Amino acid sequence: MEQYVMRGRIPLNGEVEIGGAKNAALAILAAAIQASDSVIVENIPNVRDVNVLLEAIRGIGGIVDRIDPHTVRLNGSLITDYRVDYEYIKKIRASYYLLGALLGKYKQAEVALPGGCDIGSRPIDLHIKGFRALGAEVSIEHGLIKAKADRLIGTHIYLDKVSVGATINIMMAAVMAEGKTIIENAAKEPHVVDVANFLSSMGARIRGAGTDVIRIVGVENLHGSEYAVIPDQIEAGTFMFAAAATQGDVLVKNVIPKHLEATSAKLADIGCTVREYDDAVRVTMKGRMKRTQITTLPYPGFPTDMQPQMSVLLGMAEGTSTVTESIFENRFKYVDELTRMGANIKVESNIAVISGVECYTGAIVSAPDLRAGAALVIAGLAADGVTVVDDIHYIERGYEAFPQKLSALGAQIEKVSTEKELQKFRLKVS
Numbered sequence: 001m002e003q004y005v006m007r008g009r010i011p012l013n014g015e016v017e018i019g020g021a022k023n024a025a026l027a028i029l030a031a032a033i034q035a036s037d038s039v040i041v042e043n044i045p046n047v048r049d050v051n052v053l054l055e056a057i058r059g060i061g062g063i064v065d066r067i068d069p070h071t072v073r074l075n076g077s078l079i080t081d082y083r084v085d086y087e088y089i090k091k092i093r094a095s096y097y098l099l100g101a102l103l104g105k106y107k108q109a110e111v112a113l114p115g116g117c118d119i120g121s122r123p124i125d126l127h128i129k130g131f132r133a134l135g136a137e138v139s140i141e142h143g144l145i146k147a148k149a150d151r152l153i154g155t156h157i158y159l160d161k162v163s164v165g166a167t168i169n170i171m172m173a174a175v176m177a178e179g180k181t182i183i184e185n186a187a188k189e190p191h192v193v194d195v196a197n198f199l200s201s202m203g204a205r206i207r208g209a210g211t212d213v214i215r216i217v218g219v220e221n222l223h224g225s226e227y228a229v230i231p232d233q234i235e236a237g238t239f240m241f242a243a244a245a246t247q248g249d250v251l252v253k254n255v256i257p258k259h260l261e262a263t264s265a266k267l268a269d270i271g272c273t274v275r276e277y278d279d280a281v282r283v284t285m286k287g288r289m290k291r292t293q294i295t296t297l298p299y300p301g302f303p304t305d306m307q308p309q310m311s312v313l314l315g316m317a318e319g320t321s322t323v324t325e326s327i328f329e330n331r332f333k334y335v336d337e338l339t340r341m342g343a344n345i346k347v348e349s350n351i352a353v354i355s356g357v358e359c360y361t362g363a364i365v366s367a368p369d370l371r372a373g374a375a376l377v378i379a380g381l382a383a384d385g386v387t388v389v390d391d392i393h394y395i396e397r398g399y400e401a402f403p404q405k406l407s408a409l410g411a412q413i414e415k416v417s418t419e420k421e422l423q424k425f426r427l428k429v430s
């Protein structure tokens with residue numbers, strides 16, 4: 001079994017380059033099939049989720065040409081199969097973006113219903129409500145969501161809850177509907193804006209992305225385009241937190257500092273120095289971190305995808321902090337693992353009460369999901385002794401070359417796949 005093994009308490013120092021945003025790339029690659037010619041998408045992260053989605057697109061007849069690890073040429077104009085199997089959807093939930101993209105372009109789509117995910121129940125009722133409002137008939141049969149329309153007609157949709165996925169999926173269908181669509185209470189995340197910009201680069205008419213009202217005027221055709229995905233705010237935040245946790249000094253490059261405001265503000269709250277440059281942020285931490293409170297919220301609030309990493313920092317801060325998870329109910333599964341490293345955390349419903357300890361101690365822990373896995377790596381980098389993180393396939397879904405990037409900052413971390421390699425690492429660092 002593949003694992004990350006690391007020896008902690010080494011301050012991270014130096015520079016790290018952030019890749020393209022996974023969540024933006026997933027939606028953009030799905031939307032790319034809507035063009036009638038080839039589309040080139042750059043700055044794609046070379047991570048498992050993206051690779052699975054590209055396979056799913058190939059699986060329905062899309063032409064996918066990997067120009068280099070971070071650039072793809074994609075042509076979806078010859079797709080004749082509108083059914084995306086469970087094989088893909090069980091690997092990545094985001095393949096449901098093909099529902100909006102296929103429905104928009106081909107007026108029909110069948111995508112396996114995503115199963116329960118490990119961070120809580122993740123319904124897709126809002127996506128379905130949006131497609132129905134646009135005039136599609138949507139049914140759920142034999143584990144498949146089937147959506148079909150003779151015509152999609154623009155309409156006024158109010159989302160009862162702010163949802164990134166529903167906003168993007170409805171937007172993709174609506175750009176090829178007839179007439180005007182208004183999406184109210186839309187998500188404002190940077191990747192919603194990125195997808196809107198990408199669709200616009202193909203000829204879509206969208207206004208208001210990044211606010212809570214998105215206005216779309218449908219077009220008949222979308223043309224080819226060349227587009228570069230925005231930097232990944234969560235990968236950036238993860239490295240910023242790793243710098244702080246290890247008392248380090250790291251310049252995180254190729255970021256949009258505005259997208260990191262909530263993350264930077266909380267780092268400043270707990271005593272870190274965060275300096276912003278045009279396309280980089282530098283995080284420096286000296287001394288014990290201070291307590292704070294956080295509540296996860298839709299953008300521009302504190303991102304739920306940074307919640308586990310934040311808890312790891314607060315677990316070492318002076319005093320008692322609280323972390324309230326308001327987006328996904330089951331996002332504290334890493335707490336038991338962190339407790340095994342010496343953390344003192346009590347979870348009551350959606351609130352974690354964290355009493356900071358001086359230092360974690362290395363242990364063997366398992367990644368329960370993608371972001372929690374990254375958080376456990378941060379804990380290991382800060383811990384006394386050796387930490388082994390299991391189930392790293394979750395981490396590899398969303399972080400490209402994670403151990404390599406950390407090593408370049410001075411961390412002692414390796415990916416191992418045998419007991420012998422693990423022992424060799426232990427001997428080397430002892």
Ligand code: UD1
Pocket residue numbers: 023024026094121122123124125126127128161162163164165166187304305326327328
């Ligand atoms: C996306 C991100 C994920 C991030 C999340 C919140 C991708 C691939 N994933 O997930 O990393 O944690 O945004 O920023 O981009 N909801 C409903 N009905 C729906 C849809 C959502 O009730 O039809 C609820 C969810 O249960 C959740 C909330 O709305 O409580 C927000 O979920 P949503 O923004 O849709 O998350 P995802 O798009 O799945």
